[in-house]
Amino acid sequence: MPRIALFFALAALSLPALAQPAPPRLVLIDQDGSGPAGSNQMSMMVLLQSPAVKVLGITMVTGNAWEPEEVQHTLRMLELIHRTDVPVVPGAIFPLVRTQQETLIERPLTGTLPWYGAWGSLADHTNVQPYHGPFVVPPLPEGSPATKPLDEDAAHFLIRQVHAHPHQVTIYAAGPLTNIALALSIDPHFAELTAGIAIMGGSFAPRTDDPEFATHPRHEFNFWFDPEAAHIVLRAPFPRIDLTTVDISVKTYFTQAMLAQIAASPTPAAQYVAKYTHEFSYLWDELAAAALLDPAIITKEEILYIDVDTARGPNYGDTLSWTAANRPQFPLQPVHVQTDLDLPRFNALFVHLMQSPPLPLMQTSRASTPSSSTSCSPRRSPSCNPHRSPSCNPPLSNKPSSFWRNPLRSSF
Ligand SMILES: [Ca+2]
Numbered sequence: 001m002p003r004i005a006l007f008f009a010l011a012a013l014s015l016p017a018l019a020q021p022a023p024p025r026l027v028l029i030d031q032d033g034s035g036p037a038g039s040n041q042m043s044m045m046v047l048l049q050s051p052a053v054k055v056l057g058i059t060m061v062t063g064n065a066w067e068p069e070e071v072q073h074t075l076r077m078l079e080l081i082h083r084t085d086v087p088v089v090p091g092a093i094f095p096l097v098r099t100q101q102e103t104l105i106e107r108p109l110t111g112t113l114p115w116y117g118a119w120g121s122l123a124d125h126t127n128v129q130p131y132h133g134p135f136v137v138p139p140l141p142e143g144s145p146a147t148k149p150l151d152e153d154a155a156h157f158l159i160r161q162v163h164a165h166p167h168q169v170t171i172y173a174a175g176p177l178t179n180i181a182l183a184l185s186i187d188p189h190f191a192e193l194t195a196g197i198a199i200m201g202g203s204f205a206p207r208t209d210d211p212e213f214a215t216h217p218r219h220e221f222n223f224w225f226d227p228e229a230a231h232i233v234l235r236a237p238f239p240r241i242d243l244t245t246v247d248i249s250v251k252t253y254f255t256q257a258m259l260a261q262i263a264a265s266p267t268p269a270a271q272y273v274a275k276y277t278h279e280f281s282y283l284w285d286e287l288a289a290a291a292l293l294d295p296a297i298i299t300k301e302e303i304l305y306i307d308v309d310t311a312r313g314p315n316y317g318d319t320l321s322w323t324a325a326n327r328p329q330f331p332l333q334p335v336h337v338q339t340d341l342d343l344p345r346f347n348a349l350f351v352h353l354m355q356s357p358p359l360p361l362m363q364t365s366r367a368s369t370p371s372s373s374t375s376c377s378p379r380r381s382p383s384c385n386p387h388r389s390p391s392c393n394p395p396l397s398n399k400p401s402s403f404w405r406n407p408l409r410s411s412f
Contacts, residue, residue: 024054026168026195027292028161030091030154031285032063032117032175032222035073036142037276039254040064042354043174043200043285044074045269048083049353050293054362056161056169057087059154063175063225064117066134067093075145081269082358084147091154092178093134095226098317110314114212115221142276155182162193171197172292173233174285176222181229184236196240200288201230202306202319202337203246213246216318220246223308224317230308234333241335243306244291245319248338249284256280258351265355273354283350290349291338297349300340305332 027047035041040063047053060070067090074088100119107122116122120131132138150157158179162169171194173180180197183190191197203220206213213219223230234241254277263274291297305327309318321337322328 022052024052025170025292026056026165027053027170027172028056028158029058030061030158030171030173030175030177030179031058031070031074032061032065032067033058033070033074033077034063034065035070035077035276036140037077037273038279039281039283039285040070040174041073041077042273042277042283042350043289044077045081045273046286046289046293046350046353047172048078048081048086049269049356049359051359052293055086056165057089057150057157059089059091059158059179060149061091061154061175061177061179062093062095062118062134063222066118066132066136067091068135069137071149072137072140072145073142075147075149076140076142077272079145079147080142080272083361085361087157088147088149089152089154089157090149092176092182095176095178096181096228098226098228106312110316113216113219113224117221117225142272154179155186158183159187159190162190166193167239168195169193170195170292171238172289173197174200174222174288176226177201177229177233178226181226181232184232191236191238194238196242197233197238198242198244198288198292199233200244200249200285202243202321204319204321204337206245206247206250208246208250210250213250218309218315218318218320220319223319227308227310227317230317231310234306234308234335235331236333238333241333242288242291243335243337244284244288245337246284248341249282249287251341251343252283252287252346254280254283254286258347261351262354267355267357269353269358270355283346286350287338287341287346290346290353291341294345294349297341297346298338299342301336301338303334304337306335306337307332 029044029047031040031044033040033044044058047055058074060067060074062070071088071090078084078086078088100122103119104122112123114123118134158171171180177199201220201222203213203218205217208214259274259277262270303324305322305324307320309315309320322332
């Protein structure tokens with residue numbers, strides 16, 4: 001065949017492939033879904049409203065609020081934005097090691113923080129609502145959901161999805177990293193089978209007079225709340241780790257003008273945001289989500305090696321960082337630390353997605369979800385709490401024993 005004919009033949013063969021839109025990127029959302037609306041819910045909506053992403057599920061973790069309440073807020077958000085096809089999966093209620101009680105006892109020695117999330121009893125002025133315990137779900141301003149969470153725990157759901165789509169799933173983690181650390185601890189192949197992880201967490205030297213960071217610039221809530229979980233996750237061999245820190249987050253802000261723009265749209269998502277978003281703050285989690293959709297939003301990054309201070313004391317949970325030149329010898333991972341952004345581009349994408357109509361419902365695997373949980377539901381009742389009643393722990397799995405030998409733990 002003449003060379004020119006061969007060229008056109010190959011071109012013709014490749015045309016149908018070129019005409020096909022790229023398949024949506026598979027994403028698992030792990031989030032502390034306080035609500036209604038606000039940063040945690042809006043950041044999930046950034047991914048849920050984008051046709052470039054297929055959200056396989058949302059796993060919940062205690063952070064800004066207790067996880068049982070977050071599950072309800074998130075289920076209700078999905079109902080109100082017409083995305084009940086996306087499963088919500090209950091996750092960790094407590095951090096791996098840090099406890100509310102010990103943190104309270106240590107406070108006279110470590111000083112106080114402006115934000116304690118679900119542990120609002122430690123600083124009364126930080127919580128809008130009166131403090132309540134982990135298993136109390138107060139009435140929801142947006143109404144109670146009719147839908148239910150999956151009968152499976154977050155760690156096993158994450159593992160199951162990553163094994164079902166090897167090397168295709170990006171983890172979006174914008175709360176304390178407890179669920180991800182549990183998945184890593186259960187499954188030694190979890191990290192390497194993902195396509196990577198995008199984390200909102202950490203703080204280095206943010207240029208701000210915000211009292212949360214001004215005198216303690218290495219403090220950031222998600223890492224602070226579960227330092228050991230962050231320590232485990234940051235050492236795991238993910239193919240890629242992207243980090244949205246406080247430093248870049250404080251360059252963003254949700255304004256009244258942006259809310260007015262969103263409220264002008266009649267779509268379910270826009271009306272949910274317009275009705276229930278009352279906080280005007282940094283768009284930290286939203287930036288981490290938007291950067292997944294459009295990497296050009298991030299105009300500058302640096303590669304650093306990140307860990308978290310796990311020594312008990314005033315710096316417990318602080319962000320640690322090194323360059324390639326001075327990093328310690330233990331197995332830290334290179335992290336893409338975002339340092340600057342195209343703010344107009346980010347704001348435009350965020351507002352556009354909040355204004356957008358719902359995507360068509362996906363085929364859901366809810367009905368085929370294995371009932372890996374037991375009839376004992378330790379998560380839902382204080383009387384059946386594994387932290388207080390070890391006999392209540394559900395059986396984890398019948399995997400072969402080699403499955404449990406996690407080489408990552410040897411570095412812990
Ligand atoms: Ca969050």
